[in-house]
Amino acid sequence: xxxxxxxxxxxxxxxxxxxxxxxxxxxxxxxxxxxxxxxxxxxxxxxxxxxxxxxxxxxxxxxxxxxxxxxxxxxxxxxxxxxxxxxxxxxxxxxxxxxxxxxxxxxxxxxxxxxxxxxxxxxxxxxxxxxxxxxxx
Amino acid sequence: xxxxxxxxxxxxxxxxxxxxxxxxxxxxxxxxxxxxxxxxxxxxxxxxxxxxxxxxxxxxxxxxxxxxxxxxxxxxxxxxxxxxxxxxxxxxxxxxxxxxxxxxxxxxxxxxxxxxxxxxxxxxxxxxxxxxxxxxxxxxxxxxxxxxxxxxxxxxxxxxxxxxxxxxxxxxxxxxxxxxxxxxxxxxxxxxxxxxxxxxxxxxxxxxxxxxxxxxxxxxxxxxxxxxxxxxxxxxxxxxxxxxxxxxxxxxxxxxxxxxxxxxxxxxxxxxxxxxxxxxxxxxxxxxxxxxxxxxxxxxxxxxxx
Numbered sequence: 001x002x003x004x005x006x007x008x009x010x011x012x013x014x015x016x017x018x019x020x021x022x023x024x025x026x027x028x029x030x031x032x033x034x035x036x037x038x039x040x041x042x043x044x045x046x047x048x049x050x051x052x053x054x055x056x057x058x059x060x061x062x063x064x065x066x067x068x069x070x071x072x073x074x075x076x077x078x079x080x081x082x083x084x085x086x087x088x089x090x091x092x093x094x095x096x097x098x099x100x101x102x103x104x105x106x107x108x109x110x111x112x113x114x115x116x117x118x119x120x121x122x123x124x125x126x127x128x129x130x131x132x133x134x135x136x137x
Numbered sequence: 138x139x140x141x142x143x144x145x146x147x148x149x150x151x152x153x154x155x156x157x158x159x160x161x162x163x164x165x166x167x168x169x170x171x172x173x174x175x176x177x178x179x180x181x182x183x184x185x186x187x188x189x190x191x192x193x194x195x196x197x198x199x200x201x202x203x204x205x206x207x208x209x210x211x212x213x214x215x216x217x218x219x220x221x222x223x224x225x226x227x228x229x230x231x232x233x234x235x236x237x238x239x240x241x242x243x244x245x246x247x248x249x250x251x252x253x254x255x256x257x258x259x260x261x262x263x264x265x266x267x268x269x270x271x272x273x274x275x276x277x278x279x280x281x282x283x284x285x286x287x288x289x290x291x292x293x294x295x296x297x298x299x300x301x302x303x304x305x306x307x308x309x310x311x312x313x314x315x316x317x318x319x320x321x322x323x324x325x326x327x328x329x330x331x332x333x334x335x336x337x338x339x340x341x342x343x344x345x346x347x348x349x350x351x352x353x354x355x356x357x358x359x360x361x362x363x364x365x366x367x368x369x370x371x372x373x374x375x376x377x378x379x380x381x382x383x384x385x386x387x388x389x390x391x392x393x394x395x396x397x398x399x400x401x402x403x404x405x406x407x408x409x410x411x412x413x414x415x416x417x418x419x420x421x422x423x424x425x426x427x428x429x430x431x432x433x434x435x436x437x438x439x440x441x442x443x
Contacts (some may be wrong), residue, residue: 009330012417014357042316049308050334051170052315 002041004031005050015050019058024067027073027078038068139203141288142167142321143188147197150183150345157160159345160197165338168318170311172263172332172353173325175342176428181325182222184342185293202289215244218287224274228267230261232277235408236284243285247394254280271338272303279310290314296331297341304331311335329421341438343428351436353420359438360423361397365390372408377401379436382426393418393426395436 005022008013026032041059045052056094059076062068069079105115143165150158158180165171176180186192188199199206204213226235229319240246255262258276260269269277277293280288280383290311295303308331313420314320326332330341332353339356341349349356360381366389374383374390379401384391394401405413418426427438 009333010419010421012419014354015333046309046312049305049312051312051337053337 001049003044005044005048007050012108016054016061019044019048019055020061023058023062028065032078034078034080036078037074038078042076139200140167141431142169143167143199143201143323145184145188145197145199148179148184148194148199149196150187150188150192151195157345158187158194158342161342161345163199163340163347163350165321165323167321168315168335170315170322170335171324172339173323173337173342174327174332174339174424175325176328177327179342180345182293185291185323185325189217189291215285216288218282218285218290220278220282220292220295222297223273223299224278224295226266226274226277228265230266231262231263232266234275235266235281240283240284245285247284247286250286251280251284254283254301254310257310258303260324270300271298272300273305275299275303275307276325277309283300283310283314288320290320290322290324292322294325294327296326296328304328308335321393329424333420337428341424341428348436349427351439355440356427356438357420357423360393360397360418360427362391362393362416362418362422362426363405364414364416365392365405365408366412367408367410374408377404382429391416393423395427395438 003023004026005019007018007022009015011018013021018076023032023038038059039047041052041055045055048055059068063076066079068076070076102115105118108116141164143163145163146160148158148161148163149156161184163184173181173185185191187194188201188206190206195208198422201209202213202216204210209217227238230238236248236251237405240248240251244323252262254276258273258280260273260276265276266274266277275298279295296307299307311322311324312321312335336353338352340347351359368388371385371388371390374380374392377392377394379394379396379398380392381395382393392405427436
């Protein structure tokens with residue numbers, strides 16, 4: 001089974017992290033659904049042409065974070081329901097994401113009010129598209 | 138069986154009064170893919186030739202698969218696949234004749250592997266070696282090296298002169314080879330993107346001296362780059378500890394450090410910048426800053442350094 005993961009070697013982002021990130025994004029976007037079987041560590045390593053230990057590390061992080069789960073003797077699968085992060089871990093991740101977002105917004109000179117407006121607009125677009133309505137430009 | 142496919146202690150080589158390799162201690166874990174890096178002339182090929190028993194060390198010792206490198210018996214050579222720099226073959230031989238020639242030396246030989254690699258590189262059995270491109274010769278040499286199913290592969294700059302497709306085939310073969318868990322690969326390379334893809338551990342040789350010996354991830358974590366912005370003039374960073382490289386800019390400094398710690402952070406703050414940001418740095422840039430001119434501060438990177 002071929003997973004649509006593309007890694008970019010020579011970027012500033014370590015390879016194992018790119019794999020983690022892309023699997024998470026595929027799950028969030030729905031191109032990987034709960035119950036889907038992931039390729040074995042070796043198969044993915046050979047597909048991406050990277051060291052199997054790098055893939056193993058990515059899978060290990062994904063299992064730890066509850067995105068993937070192992071079925072003993074059968075392999076690695078997309079987890080049925082994302083395990084709930086601990087409150088501390090949720091807070092930590094959210095803080096990190098907010099720092100990046102706000103840093104960029106400030107760099108661009110947005111006021112607090114503008115930031116909130118943009119955020120609200122984005123949120124309403126997201127909720128519309130998830131209910132199947134089309135979004136016109 | 139030892140945990141290490143290769144162990145070197147104090148390996149040293151002088152040519153006349155020139156020290157080419159200086160007191161090298163190395164341990165290549167069994168089952169690992171080990172990248173041997175360094176600038177041209179750093180001593181990598183000489184080290185490899187010493188390990189393969191082709192050059193006599195001036196001092197020091199090494200074992201390869203448990204055998205003394207100065208005296209590798211046939212049973213050791215049967216388990217080592219050595220691919221020297223340059224992909225040399227007898228140019229009057231065809232691919233098939235090379236196979237016949239090489240297989241006669243080996244008790245163990247897999248035609249399945251030989252022709253599999255030949256096929257992977259798109260070669261024909263009747264092709265004459267002298268008509269092969271560089272990449273095709275590399276494929277042939279790799280097939281000849283892999284067919285005896287060696288436990289240890291030693292590849293000296295195997296991607297030299299290869300086009301991107303051949304390079305990719307080479308990498309794929311390297312990963313494929315490690316399907317058998319006890320197989321070890323030691324290879325030297327300048328192609329840092331390839332090194333980043335496939336290695337577990339790296340060792341960096343600089344002017345004959347070992348300057349790093351660690352997991353690839355450790356190297357990447359320990360080399361960090363910061364951007365400092367200044368309102369007025371930009372201070373001279375030369376006195377900063379653990380500094381590998383500095384790039385001055387317009388009211389800013391870009392600084393790369395090895396093993397940056399609390400002390401470094403304090404010294405950066407003491408320069409009174411208006412802001413300090415960490416800037417992500419890729420493996421190639423980190424390596425260049427580590428090994429470049431400014432890096433001559435004997436900074437050593439291994440698992441234990443902090």
